[in-house]
Amino acid sequence: MITIKEMAEIAGVSPTTVANVLHGRTKKVSKDTLQRVQDVIEQSNYVSNMGARLLGNYGSRIIAVVLAYRNLGRSSIVQDPFASSIIGAMEQEISRRGYFMMLYANPNIEECLHMALAWNIEGLILLGVEREDYYIFHSRLEIPIVTVDTYFQEKDQGYANIGLQDYEGGYMMAEYLIRQGHKKIGFLMPSCMEQGTDSDPIDDLRFFGYRDALEKHHIRFEQRQVIRMKPNENAREKQLEELAADNFRDNTALFFAADYLAIEAMNVFYDQGYHIPEDISVVGFDNIRASIQCRPKLTTVQQDIDEKGKCAVEQLMGMIKNGKNKHVNIKLPVQLVIRDTVSNLKK
Numbered sequence: 001m002i003t004i005k006e007m008a009e010i011a012g013v014s015p016t017t018v019a020n021v022l023h024g025r026t027k028k029v030s031k032d033t034l035q036r037v038q039d040v041i042e043q044s045n046y047v048s049n050m051g052a053r054l055l056g057n058y059g060s061r062i063i064a065v066v067l068a069y070r071n072l073g074r075s076s077i078v079q080d081p082f083a084s085s086i087i088g089a090m091e092q093e094i095s096r097r098g099y100f101m102m103l104y105a106n107p108n109i110e111e112c113l114h115m116a117l118a119w120n121i122e123g124l125i126l127l128g129v130e131r132e133d134y135y136i137f138h139s140r141l142e143i144p145i146v147t148v149d150t151y152f153q154e155k156d157q158g159y160a161n162i163g164l165q166d167y168e169g170g171y172m173m174a175e176y177l178i179r180q181g182h183k184k185i186g187f188l189m190p191s192c193m194e195q196g197t198d199s200d201p202i203d204d205l206r207f208f209g210y211r212d213a214l215e216k217h218h219i220r221f222e223q224r225q226v227i228r229m230k231p232n233e234n235a236r237e238k239q240l241e242e243l244a245a246d247n248f249r250d251n252t253a254l255f256f257a258a259d260y261l262a263i264e265a266m267n268v269f270y271d272q273g274y275h276i277p278e279d280i281s282v283v284g285f286d287n288i289r290a291s292i293q294c295r296p297k298l299t300t301v302q303q304d305i306d307e308k309g310k311c312a313v314e315q316l317m318g319m320i321k322n323g324k325n326k327h328v329n330i331k332l333p334v335q336l337v338i339r340d341t342v343s344n345l346k347k
Helices: 004-011 015-022 031-043 050-056 081-096 109-118 131-140 166-179 201-216 233-245 259-271 305-322
Strands: 062-067 100-105 123-127 145-148 160-164 185-190 226-229 253-256 281-283 300-303 328-332 334-337
Touching: 004 015, 004 031, 015 031, 015 109, 062 081, 062 109, 081 100, 081 123, 081 259, 081 305, 109 131, 123 131, 123 305, 131 145, 145 305, 160 166, 160 305, 166 185, 166 201, 166 253, 166 281, 166 300, 166 334, 185 201, 185 259, 226 233, 233 259, 253 259, 259 281, 305 328
Parallel strands: 062 100, 062 123, 123 145, 145 160, 160 328, 185 226, 185 253, 253 281
Antiparallel strands: 300 334
C-alpha cells in the first residue's frame, strides 16, 4: 500500500500536509493544494485505519500526552517518579471523562509533532517542552494544547500552562534551613548540557528562591555552592563521592532541586560511611512517594503531582468543549514537609 510519504512526493507537498488532509485539518491548506492532495489520495486508493476514520466523524476521543523531557541517564523517562505519578493521574482523569490517553515519550520535538499530526487526536498535553517548542506545536496544530511546567515569559500570550510555585518553594526550603542554623547550604540541580543550557528554567526558579532567602538573611552566597549534577547516573555517583571527600565543600546542608537526586545522594553518602543528618543535612523538592519510603525520611517541598495532572486535563477538556484555546497560567501551591534529614545546629 502506498505511504503518506510517497503520496507527498507525488503531490509535491510535505507529509504533514497529506496527514492534515487525511484527518480533515484543512483550514491552513490552500484550495489548489487541497485538490491536488485529494486527487493523489483518490488515485492511490489510499485507505487509512478504518476505525480511526469512523471515530473521526464523531471525534476520536483520543488525548495525546507527550513527554519530551531530556532523559537524565534513565532507560525510560516513565521510570522517573514524577513522570510516572503525573501520567497515572492524567490517565485516570482522562478515562473518567470517557476519553482515551495516548502516551508518547520522545525528546525529539519534530518526531513528537509528526506523531500528533499522524493521529486524529482531539487534544494534546505537553510535558517537558521549552516555550519555543510549544509555539512550534501551536503554529502547526489546530487542536487545543496544554503545557505542564513550561516556563513562559511575561510577554507571552495565548498559552495554557499548569505550573508550580517553584520560586516560593525554593525560598521556603532555604529559609527553613537557615532557621535550623545552617549558613553553608549547597544547591544541587540537574545539568541540561545536552540541551545546550546549564539548567532547566524550573530548576532556575527554585535556585532563585534559595539565593534570595540567603540574601534576605544576610548570608553570603558563593558560586561554588551551586553544583550541577551530571546526566549519567554513574557519573553522578562519582560526583557525589568526590563531594563527600571534599567535606561537602564546607556545606552543612545540601538542597537538591529534585527528590530523586536527594535520595540518590543519601544512598551514596551512606555507602561512604556518612550519616544523615548527623554528618550532612539533605533536603529535596517534589515529595515523591520514595521520599517517605527512604530512611531517614526526606524533608522536602511538596507539590501535589496528582492535582497538577488533573488540572491539566481539566483545562484541556474545557478548551475542547468550547472549541477554542484560552490563555491561562496556573501556579499550584507548595508546602514544606519536615521529616528526618535536617539537623538543628542551634541546639
